[in-house]
Amino acid sequence: MEKPTKHDAIAFIRYVKQHLDGDNSYNEFGVALDNFYHGRLSVEDLTTLVETLFESYENLLSGFKLFLPEKKQQESKRVLRVVLKNNKYSSDESKKIVCHGFLEKVKTRFETSNNIEIYNSILRLMIEYRKRSLNIDQVCEKIFVLFIGHADLVYEFEKFFEDQNCKTRKDVEKTRIRVIDDYMNEMEVMLCNLQTFIQRIIEVLNRLKENPLVKINNPFQRITNFRCFQIFYDKFGLENIQALRNSPIEAFPDVLIQLTMKEEEILRFRTSALDFLVQIRGMHCNNARKRKAGVD
Structure with a gap:
């Protein structure tokens, strides 16, 4: 060419x-x-x-x-x-x-x-x-989630709105706090569901060890009750669900290991996210004090 x-x-x-x-x-x-x-x-x-x-x-x-x-x-x-x-x-x-x-x-x-x-x-x-x-709210909602754990990037991103009016900057800051709070709440719910699911698997696994011929209750076999697992593993979640149905006694130990690792990963991320939230709230308070003092 x-x-x-x-x-x-x-x-x-x-x-x-x-x-x-x-x-x-x-x-x-x-x-x-x-x-x-x-x-x-x-x-x-x-x-x-x-x-x-x-x-x-x-x-x-x-x-x-x-x-x-x-x-x-x-x-x-x-x-x-x-x-x-x-x-x-x-x-x-x-x-x-x-x-x-x-x-x-x-x-x-x-x-x-x-x-x-x-x-x-x-x-x-x-x-x-x-x-x-x-609009600004929609952009901020998406970007603040992408920047979880990177408070310095959140601060620099907000510089894009420095030349806009005070109301716009305040709206951005409020959106920032709201989005992060919502994200943290969702993560807590997700973690709670995961821990509950792990506990149920441990209980069923113990029952299977005591009696390999025991039948799992139908409600537990329903895909809706495995939704937590699907969320974490997408298409692989469906594969594991099928493995659980085909041979629970063999599949449960592997599933338990995977979910326990995922729980540890989320706990580490939650610690990092909480530190991030503290930094963000500190930035919000500092900006509010500056505006009150007439600096901003």
Whole structure:
């Protein structure tokens, strides 16, 4: 395939504008190109953003990818230089779309822990907010859950709202506390259900050890009563349920080990989440004191 030319780039931009004229996605696209050209976004980051912007336009997405051939980043940048000369975007708009320092920190944090999908989710949420597909509350609810255990990222995320009015910032802080409280409550319920389920398995296992021919009560065999197990293991939960039905005496010990490990994992996470909640509440109190003192 021949390398795209400058004329191809100009033609493609015109084509995009024709299809997205009047749609904020066109401006978002231009800002993404600007950030990429100036080194604020990698090829992968740019592709993620554009895939979200062009999700309803397969032809535009296919055309865009022609300008980003694998292992030819420098060639792509030379082509994009023409795009930027023909499409001017203000630096203020760019800053509103992406705070590259914050995104780079998020990317580094989750790349290290092999959770890069969280970073990609943040990019998509920011685009949805800019497109006004999601309001502030909806974005915050999703992002605060993604950032459980990372109070510093929550604090930096809220900087995106620094220039907005005081009511908006207060709403963000209230949403933050509410979302985290709800999340903690859900986790407590989940942990309680898991511990109850483990106890029931231990009881049944003891009965089976005493008498391998004993029948398990029908209510316990119902899939609805194994929902807790399904939640933790998705499709594997169904496989284990089938194994339990086929041969309970053989399957129960393995199931018990798996659930006990899951319980320990949740308990460790709860400890981390509680520490995180304390930090978040501290931030909330500090911000409230600053506003009262007239600092904010």
